[in-house]
Amino acid sequence: MDAVIAAARAFLGDRLSTAQAIREQHSRGEDQTAPTLPDAVAYVETTEEVSRILALCNQHGVPLVAFGAGTSLEGHVNPVRRGISLDLSRMTSILEVNAEDMDCLIEPGVTRQQLNDYLRDQGMFFPVDPGSVCTIGGMCATRASGTNAVRYGTIRENVLGLEVVLADGRVIQTGGRSRKAANGYDLTRLFIGSEGTLGIITRVRLRLHGIPEAQSAAVCQFPDLAAAVNTTIVTMQSGIPVARIELLDADQMRACIRYSKLEGYRATPTLFLEFHGTEAGVREQAEAVEAIALDHGGEGFAWATDAEARSRLWKARHDAYWAAVNLIPGHRGITTDVCVPISRLAEAIVGAKADADALGQTTCIVGHVGDGNFHQVILFDPNDPAALERAWELDRKIVARGLALGGTCSGEHGVGLGKREFLEQEHGAEALALMRTIKSGFDPKGILNPGKIFRN
Amino acid sequence: MDAVIAAARAFLGDRLSTAQAIREQHSRGEDQTAPTLPDAVAYVETTEEVSRILALCNQHGVPLVAFGAGTSLEGHVNPVRRGISLDLSRMTSILEVNAEDMDCLIEPGVTRQQLNDYLRDQGMFFPVDPGSVCTIGGMCATRASGTNAVRYGTIRENVLGLEVVLADGRVIQTGGRSRKAANGYDLTRLFIGSEGTLGIITRVRLRLHGIPEAQSAAVCQFPDLAAAVNTTIVTMQSGIPVARIELLDADQMRACIRYSKLEGYRATPTLFLEFHGTEAGVREQAEAVEAIALDHGGEGFAWATDAEARSRLWKARHDAYWAAVNLIPGHRGITTDVCVPISRLAEAIVGAKADADALGQTTCIVGHVGDGNFHQVILFDPNDPAALERAWELDRKIVARGLALGGTCSGEHGVGLGKREFLEQEHGAEALALMRTIKSGFDPKGILNPGKIFRN
Numbered sequence: 001m002d003a004v005i006a007a008a009r010a011f012l013g014d015r016l017s018t019a020q021a022i023r024e025q026h027s028r029g030e031d032q033t034a035p036t037l038p039d040a041v042a043y044v045e046t047t048e049e050v051s052r053i054l055a056l057c058n059q060h061g062v063p064l065v066a067f068g069a070g071t072s073l074e075g076h077v078n079p080v081r082r083g084i085s086l087d088l089s090r091m092t093s094i095l096e097v098n099a100e101d102m103d104c105l106i107e108p109g110v111t112r113q114q115l116n117d118y119l120r121d122q123g124m125f126f127p128v129d130p131g132s133v134c135t136i137g138g139m140c141a142t143r144a145s146g147t148n149a150v151r152y153g154t155i156r157e158n159v160l161g162l163e164v165v166l167a168d169g170r171v172i173q174t175g176g177r178s179r180k181a182a183n184g185y186d187l188t189r190l191f192i193g194s195e196g197t198l199g200i201i202t203r204v205r206l207r208l209h210g211i212p213e214a215q216s217a218a219v220c221q222f223p224d225l226a227a228a229v230n231t232t233i234v235t236m237q238s239g240i241p242v243a244r245i246e247l248l249d250a251d252q253m254r255a256c257i258r259y260s261k262l263e264g265y266r267a268t269p270t271l272f273l274e275f276h277g278t279e280a281g282v283r284e285q286a287e288a289v290e291a292i293a294l295d296h297g298g299e300g301f302a303w304a305t306d307a308e309a310r311s312r313l314w315k316a317r318h319d320a321y322w323a324a325v326n327l328i329p330g331h332r333g334i335t336t337d338v339c340v341p342i343s344r345l346a347e348a349i350v351g352a353k354a355d356a357d358a359l360g361q362t363t364c365i366v367g368h369v370g371d372g373n374f375h376q377v378i379l380f381d382p383n384d385p386a387a388l389e390r391a392w393e394l395d396r397k398i399v400a401r402g403l404a405l406g407g408t409c410s411g412e413h414g415v416g417l418g419k420r421e422f423l424e425q426e427h428g429a430e431a432l433a434l435m436r437t438i439k440s441g442f443d444p445k446g447i448l449n450p451g452k453i454f455r456n
Numbered sequence: 457m458d459a460v461i462a463a464a465r466a467f468l469g470d471r472l473s474t475a476q477a478i479r480e481q482h483s484r485g486e487d488q489t490a491p492t493l494p495d496a497v498a499y500v501e502t503t504e505e506v507s508r509i510l511a512l513c514n515q516h517g518v519p520l521v522a523f524g525a526g527t528s529l530e531g532h533v534n535p536v537r538r539g540i541s542l543d544l545s546r547m548t549s550i551l552e553v554n555a556e557d558m559d560c561l562i563e564p565g566v567t568r569q570q571l572n573d574y575l576r577d578q579g580m581f582f583p584v585d586p587g588s589v590c591t592i593g594g595m596c597a598t599r600a601s602g603t604n605a606v607r608y609g610t611i612r613e614n615v616l617g618l619e620v621v622l623a624d625g626r627v628i629q630t631g632g633r634s635r636k637a638a639n640g641y642d643l644t645r646l647f648i649g650s651e652g653t654l655g656i657i658t659r660v661r662l663r664l665h666g667i668p669e670a671q672s673a674a675v676c677q678f679p680d681l682a683a684a685v686n687t688t689i690v691t692m693q694s695g696i697p698v699a700r701i702e703l704l705d706a707d708q709m710r711a712c713i714r715y716s717k718l719e720g721y722r723a724t725p726t727l728f729l730e731f732h733g734t735e736a737g738v739r740e741q742a743e744a745v746e747a748i749a750l751d752h753g754g755e756g757f758a759w760a761t762d763a764e765a766r767s768r769l770w771k772a773r774h775d776a777y778w779a780a781v782n783l784i785p786g787h788r789g790i791t792t793d794v795c796v797p798i799s800r801l802a803e804a805i806v807g808a809k810a811d812a813d814a815l816g817q818t819t820c821i822v823g824h825v826g827d828g829n830f831h832q833v834i835l836f837d838p839n840d841p842a843a844l845e846r847a848w849e850l851d852r853k854i855v856a857r858g859l860a861l862g863g864t865c866s867g868e869h870g871v872g873l874g875k876r877e878f879l880e881q882e883h884g885a886e887a888l889a890l891m892r893t894i895k896s897g898f899d900p901k902g903i904l905n906p907g908k909i910f911r912n
Contacts, residue, residue, distance in 0.1 A: 098797070098799070100689075100693060100798070100799035101797040101798055101799045102693070103797070142638055143636075143637075143638040143642075144638070145636055145638075149636060153613075154636050156636075156642070156645075157609075157613060166886075166890070170886045171886070172883075172884060172886045172887040172890060173883070173884055173887060174883075174887060176862065176863070176864055176882070177796075177797040177862040177863070178795040178796055178797055178827075178828050178829075178862070178863045178864050178867065179795070179797075179798070179827045179828055179829075180599075180601055180605060180610050180612075180795060180827050180829065180867055180868065181599075181795060181864040181866065181867060182598055182599040182600070182601075182649055182793075182866045182867060182868050182869060182870045182871070183864045183865060183866045183870075183871060183875070183878075183879065183882060183883075184649070184871055184879055184883065184888070184891055184909055185646060185649065185650060185654075185891045185894055185909075186599075186612070186642075186645045186646060186648065186649055187887060187890065187891070189612075189642045189645035189646070190641060190642060190645070190646055192642065193638055193640070193641065193642055194641060198641075209695070210694075210695040212695075233556075237556060237558070238666075239665070239666040239668075278737075278740055280736050280737075280740060281734075281736075281737055281740070284734055284736060284737070337638075339634040339635070339636060339637060340633075340634055341554070341557040341559070341633040341634055341635075342556070342557055342635070343554070343556035343557045371634075371635045371636050372634050372635055373634075373635075373636065406632065406633040406634070407632070407633070407634045408632055408634050408637040408639045409639060410637060410638045410639045411634065411636050411637060411638060412636065412638050413638060414638045414639075415638070415639060415640055419639070422639075423639065423640055426632070426639060427628075427629070427630075427639075427640065428628060428629055430622075430626045430627070430628045431628040431629060431630060431643060432640070434622070434628060434643060434898070435640055435641045435643070437897045437898065438641055438646075438894065438897065440897075441893045441894065441896075441897040442890070442893065453640055453641075
């Protein structure tokens with residue numbers, strides 16, 4: 001370790017830090033894992049620096065964990081075996097924007113907000129929107145998605161190619177600029193969702209989208225949870241290309257009304273909707289969804305027509321996690337990430353809420369329900385030693401129900417530390433063994449984010 | 457080899473054939489590679505049979521090549537190192553259709569035509585449409601796409617999960633039924649496009665789509681090639697969600713008019729278009745594209761409004777390859793598969809046609825131009841020993857131009873034997889080495905379709 005620190009300091013100077021405060025900032029994400037301090041934090045600025053550090057770590061068998069904005073909810077950035085925390089948040093260049101092909105090339109520390117601010121004047125946007133202020137490199141590493149995925153796909157469908165530094169420092173390019181290719185193994189998709197265990201992403205080529213001619217947002221409130229979920233199911237089954245369809249349950253609405261000062265809404269199950277298209281298309285979509293909602297007892301749409309009202313609405317949605325954990329002063333939250341086939345969504349959500357209620361556990365549900373994905377924030381008192389364990393017990397129960405319904409333990413947050421225990425059940429022992437085969441081929445010394453995805 | 461044949465015959469009976477005629481049928485696809493006869497052909501009917509044969513082949517180091525409909529254009533099914541040709545074309549069961557989640561589970565020998573005939577009454581369809589009567593297992597293995605990919609994505613975006621038999625006979629399940637997941641490495645995407653070199657696909661779970669409320673098709677003819685291509689470019693850049701936008705150059709139109717008895721059209725560069733959506737949406741899209749076409753000198757749309765006229769049009773499009781090779785009696789064709797960023801498409805196509813014309817080589821261009829992908833069928837006289845070599849020379853020139861424009865050697869046909877020589881230039885030596893790392897981890901004895909993708 002000392003040799004790596006000395007050698008890295010030689011070319012990074014004071015961008016290689018062993019200061020206690022810096023190490024503490026890199027000891028975990030927004031998760032509830034027990035923090036681990038890395039031995040050092042390396043603030044890299046170029047691919048070459050990443051390559052040199054990886055070569056060093058590989059030579060000396062020192063673990064290395066990539067760090068972006070630190071917003072992981074599953075322990076990805078916790079350096080459980082110490083070593084180097086590789087901070088890529090200063091690699092924020094937007095290197096190319098090709099308007100005529102609607103693609104761009106960026107460094108991994110660029111956030112979606114930064115990119116969208118940059119693109120706005122050119123009539124384009126990058127749709128993948130996990131809500132938090134996260135880096136796009138981190139989104140690639142965790143296979144993130146968010147509110148727009150129901151219409152525009154997840155990060156997986158919006159990455160054309162990557163530059164990746166391998167464990168031994170070699171640099172490769174994956175993918176390309178054409179919209180499709182049948183030219184060998186899909187390395188791009190293999191690195192997306194690999195959570196820093198196969199290589200370090202140093203550049204990303206993204207697909208962009210034209211800002212739609214018309215956008216409108218609406219809020220629809222329902223008498224009960226099942227009515228809101230069933231409205232979603234029928235909307236999706238009707239093939240209506242909603243841009244966003246987000247569920248907030250009564251507790252989550254209560255939290256958001258208080259935290260985000262949302263006025264004019266009641267604390268009942270609610271759908272936040274957005275429609276993109278031509279003027280006529282947006283109207284057509286909205287009318288179709290409103291009719292479905294009315295059929296299910298929905299109260300009709302409250303429109304957020306101007307850009308400011310829309311932005312306030314989505315800001316409240318994006319702050320839902322913070323609203324939830326602030327519902328009970330001093331409490332913290334863990335959050336589930338179950339995703340099920342759309343037809344099973346009512347069972348999954350209504351059942352999960354009933355499980356929580358039966359245990360007297362306060363939870364807030366917020367969901368990308370068009371994808372069958374929902375998050376249940378389980379609140380717990382950090383001063384009660386048993387409370388976190390009870391929260392995890394409920395989490396396991398919710399995941400077990402999701403798996404039994406044909407779903408997955410993680411729709412978008414990734415495996416990290418928190419979801420490792422479910423992978424064997426979800427994939428089977430042989431498929432998991434095959435993932436380990438890939439891991440050991442790519443990273444024979446096991447230096448890249450050890451302890452994540454796999455339990456061992 | 458004898459041991460494998462004897463052991464396989466014990467459980468396959470006469471479904472293990474060493475008959476000369478059967479072996480000849482499995483000696484290559486629709487490509488122009490020199491045929492190689494496998495030692496035996498195994499007509500498998502179950503995953504368990506596939507597993508037993510792979511275990512046998514792996515134990516004895518015998519090569520094995522999967523065979524579906526035999527429509528490969530790149531030599532994928534040519535058993536260049538002999539061994540077993542594993543014929544999956546009898547595995548044609550449609551095991552599940554879930555209308556409420558729009559997914560289905562099928563065996564790999566199901567063709568898209570079979571599946572769409574089965575689905576029609578349920579208001580759903582499977583969009584990926586490479587034209588030929590190919591199996592869906594083969595489409596997965598080669599990362600196929602086709603005419604609808606511009607709207608619905610390639611096979612990559614339409615597969616939820618796979619069952620795969622690994623080289624040593626182990627059976628794994630990949631993916632799942634939820635629309636998205638962040639639950640470990642993306643094994644599904646790794647097998648898609650792996651061309652039978654990493655495992656044998658025995659089941660496929662597909663995403664389905666609702667048959668759109670309205671569909672219309674149109675034909676638009678242009679004074680020259682650039683006008684037709686530029687119409688495509690502007691259409692795509694405008695974000696109009698065309699369902700199909702297919703280019704046929706003057707020679708290809710000449711061929712199709714003759715072969716498919718297409719009446720009322722002239723042999724000039726032509727776009728075949730299709731629009732899907734609501735009645736209003738389809739009208740809106742068509743009006744927008746027609747205006748762009750008129751701007752570029754297009755002659756306005758000839759509509760194919762009823763289902764029969766539409767089907768005749770797309771039948772002609774799908775027969776384009778056969779129309780091309782029949783343009784000169786006794787000739788055969790090889791076909792390029794370049795795909796470039798949409799902004800470079802005019803340079804790629806107009807340049808490729810000029811290259812052919814300068815060499816006095818007859819070629820027909822047909823393209824999925826909305827994706828930046830086109831096929832140039834290069835005709836050659838099989839009785840002239842130098843003619844095939846000249847055709848390959850032109851092919852290399854067209855690919856080199858595509859790569860220089862930021863494109864790929866293969867948009868959808870795959871690598872097989874024919875495109876191996878371009879991969880190092882396209883991916884770089886290190887990325888290609890990483891693909892080999894995967895290959896050797898998955899198939900340490902090298903029994904799975906040896907000689908494909910990689911030269912060695």
